[in-house]
Amino acid sequence: MRLKIFLLVFLASVFLFNNNVLASTNISSSVTTDTTWTLVGSPYILEISPSVNSGVTLTIEPGVVVKAKSGKSIKIKGALVANGTTENPISFTSIKDDSIGGDTNADGASSSALEGDWTGLDFWSTSSGSILNNIKIKYGSTCLSSEGVSLDLSNSEISSCQNGIDFYQGDHLLNNVSVENTSDKALYGTGNANITAEGLFFSDGDIGFAFTGETDVNITNSTFQNFSGAGIKNIFIEPIGRLPESEDEEIYLSNSLITNNNYGLILERNSYGNINNNAIYGNSAAAWTNSDEEEPTLNFENNWWGSPTGPYHYFYNTSGEGDILETADEDFDPWLLANPFEATEVEIGSLGQFKYDGVASIAETGTNMSDSVTFKGTLTSPFGQAKMQLEIKSFDVPFDGIVSQETEFASDGIAVEKGVSGLIDGSYHWRARIVDEFGNESDWVEYGTDGNIDFVVHQVPHYTQNQSPYPDEAATLAWAIQDYAFGPANTGCGATIAACGCAMTSGVMVARYYGITEVGGGDVTPGTVNAWLQNNNGYYPGGAINWLKVVEYTDNQLAYDGRSGDGFNNYPLLDEFLNLERPAIAKIAKGRGGSPRSHFIVISNKLADTYEVRDPAWYDTKTLNEPSTVGKVRAYENGFDGLRLFKPGEGLAQSYFSANVASPAHLVIEDSLGRRLGYDPISNTSYNEIPNSSYVSEMYDDPEGVPSEHEWKIAYIPDASEDEYKMYVLGTGSGSYTVGVSGNGGGGFSSDSESGVIEENEVINYEATYSNEGGITEASLEVPAPDPIPTYPSAKISFSTSSKSLVVSSADIGVLVEQTPTGYQLTDGEGDTTSFDLTGDYIPAVQPINLLISNISYGGIPSALNGSLYYTWTTKPDGTIKMYKQIVDINDGTYSTANYKLQKTTTTIWDTLPGLLPVKTILAGVVPMDINIQNDSITVTH
Structure with missing residues (x-):
């Protein structure tokens, strides 16, 4: 029962x-x-x-x-x-x-x-x-x-x-099929059909499983009950019409229950096969009868007949108290002494809790930044199949035996798993048990330490810029059609939140993750955040978001992490953040995953080999390594191209200074200590020398529209101090540009901007000021007065210890370095030049190098200075330098030598300046000397 x-x-x-x-x-x-x-x-x-x-x-x-x-x-x-x-x-x-x-x-x-x-x-x-x-x-x-x-x-x-299933001919496979309440047959197979079945549940009717006409059946792990005729019946028929004569009808029946029928089985003359390891009992007329005068050939060993004394047989087992066998001499001995369904010891073991991928484990009491948890256990079910049942409860709710989830049936010894999604934020405990196909249950086994929290769900809530179920269709439609930033005046992506709002919506998800669900009495949604940013200078000209304004919107409950920036697959920084249970906003560049659209998403959870994501546009994307498919799924090649990082704030206003420029230009800013931030496209040099700062490029593309080519470049200096900055706008093409600065501090928000036209490789200088004097925050921008005295670009000659070659560069911004037939010419953004010849013996990676520096000129005006350079070295087979020697001899009396030996692991440098005694310096490792040409002088630095 x-x-x-x-x-x-x-x-x-x-x-x-x-x-x-x-x-x-x-x-x-x-x-x-x-x-x-x-x-x-x-x-x-x-x-x-x-x-x-x-x-x-x-x-x-x-x-x-x-x-x-x-x-x-x-x-x-x-x-x-x-x-x-x-x-x-x-x-x-x-x-x-x-x-x-x-x-x-x-x-x-x-x-x-x-x-x-x-x-x-x-x-x-x-x-x-x-x-x-x-x-x-x-x-x-x-x-x-x-x-x-x-x-x-x-x-x-x-x-x-009336009849459930009728198979005439053919090979048929049934798995986990129930047929109930049929007035005639649950299943009828004939005409040489071959039927293989597992997990049948046939109940209530006349005949459960009927077969004839050379039909063969193989049944396991099934139930046949409550039939007024028979649970299983093989019908002997003479040839009738298209039906063949009953002949050689095989039956293989195992691990099944046949109970509460009139007859358990009616098997006639041409049946043969094996009927073993079943429970055949509680059948009112008989467990098995043969109504034909000829006996079938069957093996009935090892079945349970309802009693340890075995079935009742009028000749072979008259003392049997189990079901009756109405057969002449079939082989039913030995029989099972106990009901295998009730006697089977079933157990659940090796319980585990894992993240969405089923591989990354969740430690006991650990936090999962997702609503999806995978539960695992190993089945012990010696007789037949079984499934794992789970009871998952909020930690403050006691267990009550109500099953929350269950797996499919599986075989003994199999490790099964069940993924459960839709868990709300909170603490949970859970337990598991095993139930086999015959209803035998194990005890409940609680995961981990009894009474402990097993895991915590703190998920990143899913919100989208376009209409979606996240959080619901009506709400997302309402804000999707709203004007984003400056609406039709936006540059590139479009006018609406649906078209441009990926970055802003990602910020919404992060804010809500940190419990910031209401600001100023309004729900935190893409619609309300966008409206606030529109009214509070939260967007740069053209529509790029000012990430630090998101901090201000949250009343500084968030803080912007200065390690934010662009970079290809910076997994260590991402993992550091996720290990601190902090989601990260990821920049996706054009071309990634084969898509021409840039994008922003939230990376919400670390898995074993990838990451869970919350995508504000392609909202069915679940993981960072998911392949692109039809619909709202986008491929990201398991990577990203930048991170925008937020952490819990302390409620104090975060001071910052920011500068931005739109295409076609890049930006470099330099503080009063000479530290730089930005990118020089002319020399292909990136700078990140100002502490806790970042320089990023951002593009916004309509998920449904034409990809945009417009790009913003933004420098962020969170927690900025008062300072004066030099700013360089460097042209990457010809066209108009707008450069702006903004600042936030104790005196509020301030911004300023300038516009102009720029050419490729042109450099336009500005001066910027950030101050909080007198309780007033000011960020201002101005064009410096022109310097009547030309400033010629500096040149630096360096030796690369990796490539064993010389490198000529400039410490100045926006300097184009070009090789000439006899040396080099350096040209700055104003067209001023420095040139020199570098002649002698030089083949990259071949020593020695012996060169003469000559014909130095500034804007075509020659200099009297010249000098010589000498380099030699030896290496180990793996390329490691064993010995390095360098000599610099300048005709003004400057003379410097550098000597390195692997045995000492140090470089000894002797510097002799004009009119002075030599000075000795010892430095660790291989330290080449740099030769600097600037302002009619040649100096040596190291």
């Missing part, structure tokens, strides 16, 4: 689904081309008995309901693809069935569905390629029939039919 109740509960849980009627579609013609019946058109009403023509595929989406009028059927001559899900099976039923799809025939309660209301699914011999999974069929005369075609049926339910 426990098994019966358990299986009924299980099947009820498997086949629950959403009954909402989305539409109604009448079917009044056959299917002549590949067709899909969608959920939107459900329910579908069969006005006729449509054919699915040969060579044609009818696909039915999960959750669809098909209702048939009286006597109608679907004739499948081609293919039927009905691949439902556990949550949303596909249903075929009578038009009188009001329990699903509504009152389709609009007759209220005046009629009710009965078996035989319609015919069923009829598969013809021309049919092929069908898929039947997670379907429900009710109220047919023969709910599922096939002639000369092989069918697989899995995870499905058939009920309230």
Whole structure:
């Protein structure tokens, strides 16, 4: 009885689904081309008995309901693809069935569905390629029939039919199929059919599983109960019409339960095979009978007959108290002394909790930054299959034995897992048990230490810039159509939040993660944040977001981390943040994953080999390594191109200084200590010398529109002190530009900007000031007065210890270095030049190098200075320098030498300046000397 109740509960849980009627579609013609019946058109009403023509595929989406009028059927001559899900099976039923799809025939309660209301699914011999999974069929005369075609049926339910399944010929595979309440047969196989079945649950009718006509069956892990005729019956027939004579009908039955029938089995003359390791008991007339005068050839060893004394047999076991065997001399000894279903010791072990990928573990009491947790356990189920059941509760809710989730059935020793999504933020504890297919249950086993919190969910909430279910369709539509930043005046991406709001929406998700869900009495959403930024100088000209304004919006409950910046796949910094349970906003550059669109997303959780993400546009993307597919999924090649990092703030205003410029230019700023931040495209030099600062480029692309070429470059100096800055705008092309500065401090917010036109490789200088004097914050920008005295670019000659070659560069901003036939020429943004010849013996990576510096000139004016350079070295086979020697001799009396030996691991440098004594310096490692040419002087530095 426990098994019966358990299986009924299980099947009820498997086949629950959403009954909402989305539409109604009448079917009044056959299917002549590949067709899909969608959920939107459900329910579908069969006005006729449509054919699915040969060579044609009818696909039915999960959750669809098909209702048939009286006597109608679907004739499948081609293919039927009905691949439902556990949550949303596909249903075929009578038009009188009001329990699903509504009152389709609009007759209220005046009629009710009965078996035989319609015919069923009829598969013809021309049919092929069908898929039947997670379907429900009710109220047919023969709910599922096939002639000369092989069918697989899995995870499905058939009920309230005259006959459940009728197979004529073909090879058939049944897995986890229930057939209940049939007035005739649950399944009938004939005509040389081959039927392999596992996990059947047949109950209530006349005959459970009937077979004849050379049909062979192999059944395991199944149940046959409550049949007034027999649970399983092999019928002997003489040749009738197309049916062959009963002959050589094999049956292999194992690990199954046959109980509470009139007869358990009726097996006649031509049956042969093995019936072992079953429980056959509680059958009122007999466990097995043979109504034919000839005996079949069967092995009945090792079955449970309802008593340790074995079955009652009129000759061989008259003392048996189990079910009756009405057979002459079949081999039923030995028998099982206990019910294997009740005696089996089932256990659950090796419990584990993991993140979304099922690989990255969650430590006991650990935090998972996702609503998805994977639970694992190992099954011990020596007899038959079993499943793991889970009870997952908020930590403050005691266990009550109510099952939260369960796995599919699996074999003994298998490690099973169940992924659970939709967990809300909070602390949890959980436990597990095993239940086998016969209803045997293990004790509940609590994960970890009893009484402890097992894991904490603190997820990054999912919000999108476009319409989506995150958090809901209505809310996302409302803000998706709002003007973003400056609306139609935006540069490049578009006018709406849906088009441009990826960065801003990512900021919303991070703020809400930190519990900032309400600001100024308003809910924190893309709509409210965008409105605040619009009214509080939160966007740079053209529409780029000022990330530090997001901090201000949150009343400084967030702080901007100065390690933010651009960089290819900076996994160490990302992992550091995630290990501190801090999500990160990631920049996605054009071209990544094959997409022409730049983007911003939130990386929300570290997994074993990738990361979970919250994507504000391609919202079905779950992980950073997910391949691109149709719909709202985008590929990111398991990488990113920059990070924008926020951490919990202390509620104090975060002072900052920021500078920005739009295409076609880059920006370098230099503080009063000579430290630089930005990028010089002319010399291809990046600077990040100002502490706790970052220089980033940002682009915004409409997920649905034409990709933009507009790019912003932004320098951030969080926690800035008062200072005066030199600023250089460096042209990357020809066109107009706008450069701006902004600052925030105790005196509020201040900004300033200048516009102009720039050419490629041109450098335009500005001076900027950031101050908080007198309680007033000021960020100002001005063009410096022109210097009447030309300033010529500096040159530096360096030796690369890795490539064993010379490198000529400049310490100045925006200097173009060009090699000439005899040396080098350096040109700054104003067209001023420094040139010199470098002649002698020089082949890169070949020593010695012996060169003469000569013909130095500044703007064409020659200098009297010249000098010589000498380099020599030896290396180990792996390229490591064993010895290095360098001599610099300048004609003004400067003379310097550098000597390195691997044994000492130091470089000894002697410097002799004009008119002074030599000075000795010892430095660790290999230290080449740099030669600097500037302002009519040659100096040596190291």
